Amino acid sequence: MSFVSEALERIQPSATIFVTRKARELKRSGRDVLFLSVGEPDFDTPDNIKDAAKAAIDRGETKYPGTPGVPALREAVAAKFKRENGIDYKPTETIVGTGGKNVIFNALLATLNKGDQVIIPAPYWVSYPDIVSFAGGTPVEVTTRLEDGYKLTPAALETAISPRTKWLILNSPSNPTGAAYGRDELKALSEVLIRHPHVWTLSDDIYEHLTYGNFVFTTLAQVEPALRDRVLTVNGVSKSYAMTGWRIGYAGGPEKLIRELEKLQSQQTSGACSIAQWAAVEALNGPQDYIARSRAVFKERRDLVVSLLNKAEYLECPVPDGAFYVYPSCAGAIGKTTRSGKVLHNDEDFAAALLEEEGAAVVHGAAFGQGPNFRLSYATSNDVLVDACTRIQRFCADLK
Incomplete structure (x- = not known):
């Protein structure tokens, strides 16, 4: 054994x-x-964010936080999604985790059963297939082409979907290629997804604020509101605010899914570091220069x-x-x-x-x-x- x-x-x-x-x-x-x-x-990390963490320590924000996140941060996350992405998530439709990877891991672990398939466009972030496999699912890797900008095409998505497909993972901008999906490209993918109501999408937007030139960032639930209740929009403060070591990720999604993530997290990490959460409140609500x-x-x-x-x-x-x-x-x-x-x-x-x-x-x-x-x-x-x-x-x- x-x-x-x-x-x-x-x-x-x-x-x-x-x-x-x-x-x-x-x-x-x-x-x-x-x-x-x-x-x-x-x-x-910007000084205003570090100062917010110090202030949180001084006023005693050092106790166990609630599992899904301190209320102020969940409110800040909801406000961020509305302000920057045009998505109306209530605070109860958000969750805070110990980094974006923690949120992704929990989402897949909470929803996958043996034989469930997850479509992963390749090249992909190294952890996606392993997380799917750990959770008992089957990664379905779809190779993209340089000629297509290393982006998943609607035809390739349609071909990859099966009755066992549970999730599509969409990372834009991408790690490792830096490829990013424009509004029209997301709209074309959404038309495929609408035809397959059993498929959910995990939209990993962690590099949202790092786009260049005339590129305008959009995310799937923003482009196609009809998919809102089948999308988990994942983000975090690590890349946008130089806060990698603070380990704060977050997501917005339908409340029925958020409740399941909270259940799993309650038996796993519980709430993320309280001091880091208050620093993240300042990151999202404070100056964005x-x-x-x-x-x-x-x-x-x-x-x-x-x-x-x-x-x-x-x-x-x-x-x-x-x-x-x-x-x-x-x-x-x-x-x-x-x-x-x-x-x-x-x-x-x-x-x-x-x-x-x-x-x-x-x-x-x-x-x-x-x-x-x-x-x-x-x-x-x-x-x-x-x-x-x-x-x-x-x-x-x-x-x-």
Whole structure:
């Protein structure tokens, strides 16, 4: 009899965390390593948010919070959805979790039975398929194409839906590609979903505020109100307000689903950290000027990285609409040999050799369900990005 549960044996450790751990081990051994594998803004949390947390401590907001979130934060979440997305969620139709991943995990664990299918467009965030598998469901990966901007088409969605489909996971802007769905694209997908009333959609909007150029963010329940009662709109404060370590995610959805998530959470994490919740109240209700400033910096970094990577031999790097990742193809490098004599059979070999030979930590595309590509996070300084891209250019130029 195995000591480990069958559920745990269905999943693997997060690839992004694994790569970052390996890079840290190399750095501790004395190697010069550049970390481009972590999806974390390098900015500090804005002062008004930190001050709100300190004030919460001073007035004694340090007791157990209610499971679904402190009332002030649930009200702030509802107000945010109305103000920014045009969706009317009552506070009782919202829930706060210990990060967006916690909310997604609970939503799938609370609703999936063995054999239920979840449609996941690939490339995808590394955790989606494993969470589905842990919950007993079956991931149905739908490959997207560069020609379609790495976005799910209505025809591909229609083909993927079966009588066992329970959820579609839609991440816009996307981790890892930065692809984002415009209003017309969401409307076209919604027309398919309306024809299949047994399919729910988990809309992961965590990178909502990180879009560039003339792109206008919209979300599914906003574009098609008829789907409102079959959509869980997930978001959080981590990416938009440089609050990754505060671990606050939230969602809005039909009250019958929110009650089930609250039931599960009551036996799991209970309420998220009370102090972090009060900081999140200030993030959502307070001044929003930080978002525009950080977006401008990220756009500059995006343009810098795309330009430099497209000068590297064997790489092709499209321009993403949002988030803070690029997802270049390294197809031209597959089959080549590195200067140390290693043959690159796939993108995992490419990323491993790049880390070993040049000290640049990226995540291989196979971890996101589609390659040969790699994901590079540009959530770091221009100096680091120039250094990293120079190392990647050198690595590619030395391939034989």
